[in-house]
Amino acid sequence: MSITQSSASLFSTTEEKEGTFNARYSLWIKEALDELPHSFTITDPFISGHPIVFASPGFLKMTGYSREEVIGRNGRAFQGPKTNRRSIMEIREAIREERPVQVSILNYRKSGSPFWMLFHMIPVFGNDDGRVIHFVAVQVPISGQKMRNGSGCSEMVFGSCRREVCLGSFVHQERALPVECDEQELENWEHCEASESEKLKSAEAVGSVLSVLTRYSEFAGRLVCGKRNCLRGADCLSSSLVISLGRIKQSFVLTNPCLPDMPIVYASDAFLTLTGYKRHEVLGQNCRFLSGVDTDSSVLYEMKECILKGQPCTVQILNYRKDKSTFWNLLHISPVRNASGKTAYFVGVQMEASCKDIESKELRPEPRQLSVVGAVRVAVRSSFMATC
Amino acid sequence: MLKIKRVPTVVSNYQKDEASDESVGCGRNCLGACCLNGARLPLYACNKLEKSGTGEKVVISGEAREPPVAFLESLVLGEWEDRFQRGLFRYDVTACETKVIPGKYGFVAQLNEGRHLKKRPTEFRVDKVLQSFDGNKFNFTKVGQEELLFQFEAGEDCEAQFFPCMPVDAENSPSVVAINVSPIEYGHVLLIPRVLDCLPQRIDHKSLLLALHMAAEAANPYFRLGYNSLGAFATINHLHFQAYYLAMPFPLEKAPSKKMITTVSGVKISELVNYPVRSLLFEGGTSMQDLSDTVSDACVCLQNNNIPFNILISDSGRQIFLMPQCYAEKQALGEVSPELLETQVNPAVWEISGHMVLKRKEDYEGASEENAWRLLAEASLSEERFKEVNALIFEAIGCSNQEEELEGILVQPSGSVNQTGNRTLGGPITNGTASECLVLQ
Numbered sequence: 001m002s003i004t005q006s007s008a009s010l011f012s013t014t015e016e017k018e019g020t021f022n023a024r025y026s027l028w029i030k031e032a033l034d035e036l037p038h039s040f041t042i043t044d045p046f047i048s049g050h051p052i053v054f055a056s057p058g059f060l061k062m063t064g065y066s067r068e069e070v071i072g073r074n075g076r077a078f079q080g081p082k083t084n085r086r087s088i089m090e091i092r093e094a095i096r097e098e099r100p101v102q103v104s105i106l107n108y109r110k111s112g113s114p115f116w117m118l119f120h121m122i123p124v125f126g127n128d129d130g131r132v133i134h135f136v137a138v139q140v141p142i143s144g145q146k147m148r149n150g151s152g153c154s155e156m157v158f159g160s161c162r163r164e165v166c167l168g169s170f171v172h173q174e175r176a177l178p179v180e181c182d183e184q185e186l187e188n189w190e191h192c193e194a195s196e197s198e199k200l201k202s203a204e205a206v207g208s209v210l211s212v213l214t215r216y217s218e219f220a221g222r223l224v225c226g227k228r229n230c231l232r233g234a235d236c237l238s239s240s241l242v243i244s245l246g247r248i249k250q251s252f253v254l255t256n257p258c259l260p261d262m263p264i265v266y267a268s269d270a271f272l273t274l275t276g277y278k279r280h281e282v283l284g285q286n287c288r289f290l291s292g293v294d295t296d297s298s299v300l301y302e303m304k305e306c307i308l309k310g311q312p313c314t315v316q317i318l319n320y321r322k323d324k325s326t327f328w329n330l331l332h333i334s335p336v337r338n339a340s341g342k343t344a345y346f347v348g349v350q351m352e353a354s355c356k357d358i359e360s361k362e363l364r365p366e367p368r369q370l371s372v373v374g375a376v377r378v379a380v381r382s383s384f385m386a387t388c
Numbered sequence: 389m390l391k392i393k394r395v396p397t398v399v400s401n402y403q404k405d406e407a408s409d410e411s412v413g414c415g416r417n418c419l420g421a422c423c424l425n426g427a428r429l430p431l432y433a434c435n436k437l438e439k440s441g442t443g444e445k446v447v448i449s450g451e452a453r454e455p456p457v458a459f460l461e462s463l464v465l466g467e468w469e470d471r472f473q474r475g476l477f478r479y480d481v482t483a484c485e486t487k488v489i490p491g492k493y494g495f496v497a498q499l500n501e502g503r504h505l506k507k508r509p510t511e512f513r514v515d516k517v518l519q520s521f522d523g524n525k526f527n528f529t530k531v532g533q534e535e536l537l538f539q540f541e542a543g544e545d546c547e548a549q550f551f552p553c554m555p556v557d558a559e560n561s562p563s564v565v566a567i568n569v570s571p572i573e574y575g576h577v578l579l580i581p582r583v584l585d586c587l588p589q590r591i592d593h594k595s596l597l598l599a600l601h602m603a604a605e606a607a608n609p610y611f612r613l614g615y616n617s618l619g620a621f622a623t624i625n626h627l628h629f630q631a632y633y634l635a636m637p638f639p640l641e642k643a644p645s646k647k648m649i650t651t652v653s654g655v656k657i658s659e660l661v662n663y664p665v666r667s668l669l670f671e672g673g674t675s676m677q678d679l680s681d682t683v684s685d686a687c688v689c690l691q692n693n694n695i696p697f698n699i700l701i702s703d704s705g706r707q708i709f710l711m712p713q714c715y716a717e718k719q720a721l722g723e724v725s726p727e728l729l730e731t732q733v734n735p736a737v738w739e740i741s742g743h744m745v746l747k748r749k750e751d752y753e754g755a756s757e758e759n760a761w762r763l764l765a766e767a768s769l770s771e772e773r774f775k776e777v778n779a780l781i782f783e784a785i786g787c788s789n790q791e792e793e794l795e796g797i798l799v800q801p802s803g804s805v806n807q808t809g810n811r812t813l814g815g816p817i818t819n820g821t822a823s824e825c826l827v828l829q
Contacts, residue, residue: 085671085703089609093637190647244635312473334473337482367466370473374465377574381482382610382635 020044021053024133026219030054032212038205039139041075045095045132045239048246048269049074059139062117064110075137080108082187091119096240098123098132098228102202104142104192114186116142118194120202123239124213127223130232132239134224136213138205142194237266237383244379250372251350253287254336254380257307257343261286265345274350276322287348290329292320303333310335310343312373314363316356328353332365334373336380347376397503397623399568399578400535401476403526419529419536419583424556429536429564431554432463433543434605459548459605464565465633467537468575471567476534478502481571491757493639496743499752503570503745504732514716517619517694521588527626528566528580537565537577542601558584563598568630572738572745576632579613587627589618591687591699597680599629603705604676610635612702614737617687619696619716621736629701630737639742640709641702645669648778651787653678659778660709664764665740666774667711668781676705682785683708689784695777698737711740712777715767728763735767 021044022029033042039058043050055070063070063078079088087105094101100122108114121137194202210226217224232238237245237254245254251270255262263284272279275290282289291300295318306313312334319329330351338344349369365373402416417423471477479502486498513519521527539562543549556562561582568576579602581587581595599613613631616622645658648668655673660666668686673679683699690697690712700709715735718724731751733744744760746752769777 085706089637089641089703092609096636337480339486341483341485367462367470370469371462371466374469374575377469377482378465378633378635381486381574 020047021134024220024222024224025213025216029212029216032216033209036205036208036212038208039141040205040209041070041137041139042209043075043135043137045135045243046246050095050243050246053134062109062115062139062141063107069110078107080106080114082106082114083108084191087119091121094121095135095243098239102199104194106187106189106192107139116186116189116192118142118198118202120199120206122206122210122226124210124224124226125228127225127229129236130228130230131236134213136206136209138202138209140194140198140202140205142192142198241379241383242266244383245376248372248375250368252372252376253282253348253350254345254376255287255348256345257335262307262346271350274321274327274352275319281322290319291317292324292326294318294326295320303331306333307335307346312365314365316353316363319350328356330363330366330369332369332373336373336377338380338383344380345376347373349373397570398478399570399623400526400528400531400566401478401569402530402532402535403624416530417533418531419533419556423533424558424584427533427556428553429533429556429562430463430538431541431551431562432459432538432605433541433545433549433551434459434601435543435545435548459607463538464577464606464611464631465575468567468577471534471537472574474534476567476569477571478569481576482574485752487755488636489755489757489760493642493742493757494636495639495755495757495760496634496636497752497755497760498572498743498745499749500572500745501747501749503572504747514619514696514720515694517617517691517696518590519588519618519625521586521625523586526624527586528564528578528583528624528628529586531566535566535569537567539563540565540579540598540602542598548605561585565602571632572743573632573634576630579629579631581627581629589616589622589625589627590691591615591617591684593681593684595627595629596684596687596699597677599701600676600680600705600708602629602631603701607704608633609703611704612638612700612741614701614741615699616736617691617696617698619694620698620713621716621734634743638700638702639663640665640667640700640740641707649782649787651678651682651785653682655679655682657682664761665711665713665735665768666771667709667740668778670708670710671703671706679708683710685785686710686781689781690777693777693780698740700737700741709741711737712769712774713740713767714769714773718766724766728766731763733763735764740764740767 021042033054034057036056037058038056039062040056041052041059042054044053047053049072051072051074052070055065055067060067060070075091076088083106087103090101090103091105100120102118102120104116105119106114106116118140119137120140121135123132124134124136125131126133213224214226245266245268248268249270250268251274252268253264253271254266256265259265263286264282267279267282272282275282288300299315299317303313303315303317312332314330314332317329317331318326320326330353332349332351334347335343336345336347349365349372351366351369402418419427472480479500481500484498484500484502486496489495489497539554539556541563556564561584563579563581564583566578566580568578579599581598587595599615603611603613611631611633613629615629618625640660640663643660643663646661647656647658650656650672653673653675655678656671658669658671660669670679670683670686673682687697687699687710690710695712696714696716697710697712700711701707702709713735715724719729732747733739733751738745742760744755744763746755768774
């Protein structure tokens with residue numbers, strides 16, 4: 001999505017990103033991971049932009065970047081003009097469906113030179129709540145072997161579906177000797193198949209990283225594991241939905257009307273900035289904490305009526321920040337349906353108004369607020385349609 | 389003349405039966421001469437420069453420029469939400485249940501009982517891909533202005549520009565984006581190139597390039613554009629593309645492909661493997677224009693040879709699928725099984741891509757990858773016919789149908805280059821009227 005997406009989020013510094021990583025695991029996790037020889041990265045889907053929160057020394061060496069240049073960036077920063085579009089789609093879909101993937105892909109170093117690698121990624125789940133905490137991605141450089149198909153050079157590009165779809169007879173792997181070729185050549189390869197030993201290496205690396213994470217999460221009392229051990233709770237959004245919502249750069253919240261007291265289940269970074277609260281302080285709470293002494297109760301009543309009727313509404317309401325200061329909030333609320341066709345959430349989009357607009361009798365939402373609603377609608381509708 | 393009875397999907401609130409009288413005096417705030425004066429719409433002019441491979445904006449003078457308005461979300465989705473809340477759609481598409489059908493490809497099925505209007509069926513000529521524009525029939529100049537979201541053009545500048553309130557000026561031959569009042573998904577819109585020029589439904593180089601620009605500008609792989617030729621289930625003979633947003637891959641996009649050829653301008657052409665509808669995939673090219681022109685040349689060839697087809701623009705304009713089909717012809721000749729006909733699913737671009745809108749609950753409950761496959765397979769050309777059509781296309785775009793090894797002896801594209809940019813290569817020259825087109829059957 002393109003709402004002012006920048007490679008480093010506007011709202012978190014490098015320390016903050018690493019901080020959320022550290023919060024999950026006990027002390028010395030970074031040192032333990034640093035000791036592993038492999039190239040790997042760890043990303044956090046719950047931070048806007050799905051950024052890298054840890055990069056191993058092996059990764060930094062392979063790509064030529066420094067730690068500061070990598071933390072906070074999204075993985076696609078290492079792709080380039082000749083990176084195969086299907087491989088990119090495969091990775092994107094694996095993230096959306098919260099499943100592992102192993103694909104060869106062309107990436108680019110800091111110097112701009114391309115290299116082929118086997119990209120092996122797995123989701124890491126919270127043991128207690130079943131949601132995806134991180135994605136771990138291992139990178140194994142591939143030596144130059146080109147896949148050939150019997151006679152003729154036509155090359156198969158595998159689609160994003162599971163391998164069974166591709167007829168076995170099409171692929172006749174003949175091992176060519178490792179080819180010495182210049183980098184210009186590398187970009188023109190359609191595909192570069194990893195050898196069995198390279199695939200084993202990646203699986204091994206993934207296993208090592210996972211066991212370090214498991215051990216250190218256990219020490220911290222918040223175990224993670226490689227398999228989802230329980231169904232995700234109703235108050236917990238899928239990581240793909242969170243990634244989609246994280247691209248929307250305005251203040252908004254999602255509340256769940258099916259849970260008692262209609263709690264907030266998602267709050268954007270901009271909302272937290274506007275109100276001064278931290279995320280853990282608002283998740284699970286009803287929005288009424290934003291109201292205070294001077295908030296007009298008839299407006300609250302109007303909102304409640306609209307929610308009960310399942311209708312959108314726009315109000316001007318006096319809200320209070322965490323520091324008790326007030327602001328006029330032009331608030332637009334609307335029910336949002338998921339793939340079942342039923343209302344799954346309400347979205348509330350806040351806009352700070354400099355003063356109360358006394359003139360207009362009939363309040364209309366700002367175009368920017370409608371954009372947020374639209375973007376939320378498509379995200380919510382699609383998020384429940386992930387295949388298993 | 390082959391005919392079948394069809395009930396076309398209503399895409400505008402002002403679309404009436406073609407048989408009814410259109411000459412009633414206006415008051416509808418449409419785009420005709422009667423109401424155009426004083427009409428204003430936002431205008432988005434996308435930038436001229438190519439995007440780099442990653443889809444990020446090309447960096448100019450060391451600073452990446454953000455578009456003035458986040459294109460997809462603000463204009464398309466925001467304006468759509470506005471019309472949604474104003475009740476301009478025939479139904480709430482988000483209230484229609486939808487699911488991914490279990491299987492290898494993940495076809496998407498939707499239960500939508502309201503999409504197909506129950507009314508007198510109209511006759512629709514299905515055996516001619518090229519038919520002249522008929523001002524008496526419904527067309528997009530008759531659409532109410534409230535159904536229009538914004539004007540869109542390929543700008544002249546290096547920067548994208550947005551004007552919130554620009555007069556709709558016939559002199560500029562504006563292209564517009566309108567809502568589809570019978571949406572297949574939230575955000576379903578129509579791109580109507582040079583709406584006031586009343587172009588018939590046929591691909592030309594300029595229009596396809598505009599469609600590619602829109603896909604590139606949205607910069608989101610889940611926002612695709614589609615096109616149906618006449619005979620391939622286009623409902624209105626006024627040039628338009630459709631577009632909407634679905635945050636998952638289409639089965640068509642997941643199908644494996646086998647490379648066939650690379651043109652001299654670097655466009656790679658592949659054929660899909662193991663997909664029910666035999667299709668070509670175009671990608672690459674040294675510029676977006678090269679990719680667009682190659683596909684346009686192929687389409688013009690199909691049009692001239694009276695072969696119906698659909699187009700899907702995917703991956704933010706980097707991939708274009710071309711699907712020739714023959715379902716309507718089979719249907720008219722009575723060759724489609726009654727079972728398939730009863731579902732009343734017409735394999736247009738979205739269906740072929742793998743998104744099926746089903747009208748009956750039993751079809752939705754019983755939706756399976758097998759059923760979807762069977763329906764789509766009916767639309768596909770046979771292996772033999774597909775090879776013939778490919779040969780025609782390759783000749784038209786100036787390549788012989790050879791394996792990559794022989795690329796060195798590719799023939800340079802030849803043929804007259806029209807000053808106005810409407811190139812025709814191979815085949816008979818068309819000058820806009822159907823009567824001059826050869827019908828090869």
